[in-house]
Amino acid sequence: MGSRVDDEQFRLFVRQQWGPLTRTAYLLTGDRGTAEDLVQSALEKTHRHWGRILRKDAPEVYVRRAMVNTAISWRRRRRPLEVPLLASDSEPVPDAYARVEQRQQLVLALRQLPRRTQAILVLRYFEDLSEADTASILGCSVGSVKSQASRGLARLRAQLNPTVPSSPVRLQGEPA
Structure with missing residues (x-):
């Protein structure tokens, strides 16, 4: 005790x-x-x-x-017992709820990733931990964190912006 x-x-x-x-x-x-x-x-x-x-x-x-x-x-x-909902066909209208909807879409897309990649993205970008701290928490190398984060972000971008060409991939609002 x-x-x-x-x-x-x-x-x-x-x-x-x-x-x-x-x-x-x-x-x-x-x-x-x-x-x-x-x-x-x-x-x-x-x-x-x-x-x-x-x-x-x-x-x-x-x-x-x-x-x-x-x-x-x-x-x-x-x-999971849930069945994912289909995305709306209409373009989202900027309103007070657009940000919440985008956040929900991001969380749903994040949940589609492998658990290890999901954990790396959560710790690196949502918790704002360094690559070294993320590697330490997950018990892996910094290189593994970097490569899995890169692949995970590319998959998120592809899921969230399916009409955008796959190379080069940029997040919405990201400078060219």
Whole structure:
């Protein structure tokens, strides 16, 4: 069992990190309830080893690694029951909801990628972690992060802009 000081440090960590961890989990799972379950599962695993983690690792890295591994494990065990909706035939009209719709399309496209690539893109671009930090969390090389991120971004661009030629691929609003 952990000491009272360790338990208090863990409670403080959870209070400070709940929002960012839930956001990351949502991007990994695509569902708010599943995201909260994922964060709780990762925090449970973290709490079991809290004293060792504080002495050896950065807790944020450990929790994110646990979240990614757990999300991949869940994905292997469960097949999604949802049926993706067809995209609308009409061009989106710029309005107050256009940004939310674009974000939802991005999350849906992100969920189509392999879990490892999805995790790399979430950690690199949504969590704004460096390539080295992402590699450390996932236990792979920086080169692997770079190549998978590049391929993942190309696939996202192709899914989000299917009428744009595949080479060179640019995101909307990206300078030529």
